[in-house]
Structures are given as C-alpha cells and as structure tokens.
Amino acid sequence: MHIKILGPGCANCVTLERVTSEAVAELGLDAQVEKVTDYGAIAGYGVMRTPALVVDEEVVLSGRVPTTAQVREILAALPA
Known part of the structure; x- marks a missing residue:
C-alpha cells in the first residue's frame, strides 16, 4: 500500500x-507513507483543498x- x-x-x-x-500502525499494514508538497503534483490529483x-x-x-x-476506517475499507 502506498499512501501519500x-x-x-x-x-x-x-x-x-x-x-x-x-x-x-494500529492496523498493522505494510504501507509506505510519503509527503507530497509540490503544488504541481498536488494539482495533478485534482485536489483543490489540502491536506489530502x-x-x-x-x-x-x-x-x-x-x-x-x-x-x-478508510484504510480498513479499502481492498487489500
């Protein structure tokens, strides 16, 4: 799982x-968490309001x- x-x-x-x-950590997921601060990259996701x-x-x-x-709850509801 890749989380940004x-x-x-x-x-x-x-x-x-x-x-x-x-x-x-609570869910025991194998996930990589990454911060994205580049405005162009953020806009590329169609996000108008941060954080996202x-x-x-x-x-x-x-x-x-x-x-x-x-x-x-959000993470647990996603397909594995």
Whole structure:
C-alpha cells in the first residue's frame, strides 16, 4: 500500500501525516507513507483543498483533518 499526504507542510498536513501513521500502525499494514508538497503534483490529483490523503493513487480524503479512527476506517475499507 502506498499512501501519500498532499499539502504544503502546514500544521494540518503534519497532523494528517501523524494520524495516518498511527492508523497504519494500529492496523498493522505494510504501507509506505510519503509527503507530497509540490503544488504541481498536488494539482495533478485534482485536489483543490489540502491536506489530502491518497491511497494507491486514489484520493480518498481532502480538505479536512480526520481523526486516527476515521483514517483507520478508510484504510480498513479499502481492498487489500
């Protein structure tokens, strides 16, 4: 699983990265988490509001900071 955190590095982006890492650890997933701060790359995903969460090249959340539990639910619902 390849997870990307899209955002310029703001506090919300840092929080999304933290809760995502917590959710990955809680679920015991084999996942690579990557930060993407390049505006061109972010726009390439069609994201207009950051932070955004991309899993295996699919935008699953944008424009808000979820809780660890919400990220865990998103990740658990995705096909393995």
